[in-house]
Amino acid sequence: xxxxxxxxxxxxxxxxxxxxxxxxxxxxxxxxxxxxxxxxxxxxxxxxxxxxxxxxxxxxxxxxxxxxxxxxxxxxxxxxxxxxxxxxxxxxxxxxxxxxxxxxxxxxxxxxxxxxxxx
Amino acid sequence: xxxxxxxxxxxxxxxxxxxxxxxxxxxxxxxxxxxxxxxxxxxxxxxxxxxxxxxxxxxxxxxxxxxxxxxxxxxxxxxxxxxxxxxxxxxxxxxxxxxxxxxxxxx
Numbered sequence: 001x002x003x004x005x006x007x008x009x010x011x012x013x014x015x016x017x018x019x020x021x022x023x024x025x026x027x028x029x030x031x032x033x034x035x036x037x038x039x040x041x042x043x044x045x046x047x048x049x050x051x052x053x054x055x056x057x058x059x060x061x062x063x064x065x066x067x068x069x070x071x072x073x074x075x076x077x078x079x080x081x082x083x084x085x086x087x088x089x090x091x092x093x094x095x096x097x098x099x100x101x102x103x104x105x106x107x108x109x110x111x112x113x114x115x116x117x118x119x
Numbered sequence: 120x121x122x123x124x125x126x127x128x129x130x131x132x133x134x135x136x137x138x139x140x141x142x143x144x145x146x147x148x149x150x151x152x153x154x155x156x157x158x159x160x161x162x163x164x165x166x167x168x169x170x171x172x173x174x175x176x177x178x179x180x181x182x183x184x185x186x187x188x189x190x191x192x193x194x195x196x197x198x199x200x201x202x203x204x205x206x207x208x209x210x211x212x213x214x215x216x217x218x219x220x221x222x223x224x225x226x
Binding site for chain 1: 151
């Protein structure tokens with residue numbers, strides 16, 4: 001079955017770059033659909049960060065667009081998030097997810113990784 | 120598009136019927152409207168997509184309805200495992216937004 005697994009540092013210093021990778025198994029990224037990053041500050045709601053198609057065309061949340069870069073590596077069946085100039089407000093659980101094709105919703109989710117921004 | 124969920128907290132007993140609401144600030148394409156359930160320490164789980172279609176493995180006590188700006192998630196008879204936080208979500212103009220969530224708690 002489709003599985004997603006986030007990986008990356010759990011602690012990032014203010015003003016530095018947060019980098020996460022999502023490894024996908026049970027499905028080839030090249031087969032299609034969109035791949036997203038979503039975050040959730042502790043005790044708060046969900047915020048979509050952006051998504052990317054297997055061909056590499058990214059779309060970003062306008063509120064984060066200036067600081068976010070998404071990329072995809074089909075050879076490794078993974079996709080990645082970079083968020084620069086982080087502050088404490090970027091502390092959150094970061095999830096990767098796969099779209100349900102044609103319905104623009106999130107059918108499969110990773111377990112999430114907590115990233116704390118602190119010096 | 121801003122999604123506003125009500126109530127913020129809903130307190131009910133097992134066996135009762137739950138009705139959760141989500142109102143959009145602009146018209147939403149029904150095909151692009153969804154509901155999720157999230158339990159503590161877990162990722163959200165897709166319940167309903169296309170406003171009214173149940174996702175794979177979702178029990179039929181969960182149903183979705185609505186169109187335009189008003190959408191509803193109904194749980195016909197609450198089971199103990201249904202007490203959780205529920206989020207609505209829409210897609211439009213190349214980006215996705217979520218409601219702030221409704222917490223369904225046990226009376």
